[in-house]
Structure formats: C-alpha cells, structure tokens
Amino acid sequence: MSDTHEPTAEPEAFDGLRAFVSTGGIRSETTVTEIPSPSRLAPFSIALAADVSGVEHGVDSDLGTGRFIALYDPSEPAGWAGAFRIVTFAQAPLEPEIGVDEFVADVTWSWLVDALAAHGAEYDHASGTATKIISRGYGDLADQGDGAQLELRASWTPRGTDLVAHVEAWEEIVAMLAGLPPSSDGVTLLGPRRLARD
Structure with missing residues (x-):
C-alpha cells in the first residue's frame, strides 16, 4: 500500500515576505531582494538580502548589507x-575610533531589541552576537590603514505567523548599522559612528 501522505506545503507567511520585497521595503536607502535560501536548515525556508544605498544584491554594499x-x-x-x-x-564598516568603543556591541544589540519592539514584532528565545572587527593592513595593503567593521548575528522565534514586522525591524537594523537614522519611533537616534561624540 503506497503512502498517500502529501508533503507539508510552504507556509503562507512566506507570501507576506515576498509581498514585502515587491513593495520595495520600508526604507528608500536600501534594496531588498529575495536570494537563494539554504536547503538543509529546515524543510522550508526563504532568504532575503538588503544592501544600503540602492545597491542591487550580488556584490555587498560597502555601506552596509544584511541577510x-x-x-x-x-x-x-x-x-x-x-x-x-x-x-x-547585518554588517557595516565603522571608523576605527568607534570600533574600539567598549559599548558598541551592547548598543547594537539594543538597536535590535528596540527595532523589534517599535515594529510590533513579538518574539521568544532570542540569541545572537554583536562583533567588532578591527583590522590593519600590512605589506601591499599597508596603504589601507586601520579599519573596523560591526557585525550582528541574531535569531529568534516569532510569535504568530505574520513575519512582515520582523523583516521590517531587520531592514531597519541594516540601515542603522550603516549610520542612517531610524525610520520608526522608539528606536534610539544614536549611531555607531556617533557614539564616541555623544
């Protein structure tokens, strides 16, 4: 007797994410596109990329990028x-003097929490890392001088099946890491490039 059990269909929540991409997102400074998604993490997945300053996905923006x-x-x-x-x-370059600020990582995580709250994205079991990368060129790269980069990696379980508020908060974070002000109330106006002066 053959198994007539039908495989689970892709969730309707993914349709909302595709509709979000088709509207261009919430920020004029970013380009959001659908990209190939990983196939081994779950039975179904959808992946989006955001690049700051209207750069089409394919080559990550020098100003900021995210997945x-x-x-x-x-x-x-x-x-x-x-x-x-x-x-x-999400990742973006920083001025080296800001990259050494001991509070940059803490502020970055607080931006995520604030952005999720500002967009009404309810969640459980959040985890992640905020990483400062300081670099210095040597040899043929010595002329580049010092550099710094900020990376945020985070995961969480959304409450409910409406994922649009979550992708809005993520697009906000990608833009803010690039030094742009938030588009929502409830998210602090501090930017990583201004931390040392405030």
Missing part, C-alpha cells in the same frame, strides 16, 4: 518553541 532567513519546520525543533525561526545577519 534575513525565515525557517519553517512543522515538527517544531527543540529550542525553537514554534514552527518558525528567524535567522539574521
């Missing part, structure tokens, strides 16, 4: 506490 992946597994894996899990990444 947003929504995973769906109806078996609700341990640690997710739900069928959906969001995984994000």
Whole structure:
C-alpha cells in the first residue's frame, strides 16, 4: 500500500515576505531582494538580502548589507518553541575610533531589541552576537590603514505567523548599522559612528 501522505506545503507567511520585497521595503536607502535560501536548515525556508544605498544584491554594499532567513519546520525543533525561526545577519564598516568603543556591541544589540519592539514584532528565545572587527593592513595593503567593521548575528522565534514586522525591524537594523537614522519611533537616534561624540 503506497503512502498517500502529501508533503507539508510552504507556509503562507512566506507570501507576506515576498509581498514585502515587491513593495520595495520600508526604507528608500536600501534594496531588498529575495536570494537563494539554504536547503538543509529546515524543510522550508526563504532568504532575503538588503544592501544600503540602492545597491542591487550580488556584490555587498560597502555601506552596509544584511541577510534575513525565515525557517519553517512543522515538527517544531527543540529550542525553537514554534514552527518558525528567524535567522539574521547585518554588517557595516565603522571608523576605527568607534570600533574600539567598549559599548558598541551592547548598543547594537539594543538597536535590535528596540527595532523589534517599535515594529510590533513579538518574539521568544532570542540569541545572537554583536562583533567588532578591527583590522590593519600590512605589506601591499599597508596603504589601507586601520579599519573596523560591526557585525550582528541574531535569531529568534516569532510569535504568530505574520513575519512582515520582523523583516521590517531587520531592514531597519541594516540601515542603522550603516549610520542612517531610524525610520520608526522608539528606536534610539544614536549611531555607531556617533557614539564616541555623544
């Protein structure tokens, strides 16, 4: 007797994310596109890229870039506490003197929390890292001088199935890491390039 069980269909929540991409997102300074998604993390996934300053995805923007992946597994894996899990990444360059500021990572994580709250994106089980990367060129790269970069990697379990507020908050973070002001009330106006002066 053959198994007539139909595979689980892609969740309707992904349609909302594709509609978000088709509207151009919430910020004129970013370009959001759908990109190939990883196939081994969950039965279903969708991935988006955002690049600052209208740069089409393909070559990451020098000003800031990010990735947003929504995973769906109806078996609700341990640690997710739900069928959906969001995984994000954002990075942007910093002035070296700001990169050494001891509070940059803390402020970056607070931006994520504030952006999620400002967009009404409710979640559980958040985790992540904020990483400062300080670099110095040597040899043929010595002329580049010192450089710094800020990276935010975070994941969380959304409450409910409407993922649009979550992708809005992520697009906000990508822009803010690039030094742009927030577009929403409830997110601090401090930028990483201004921390040392404030």
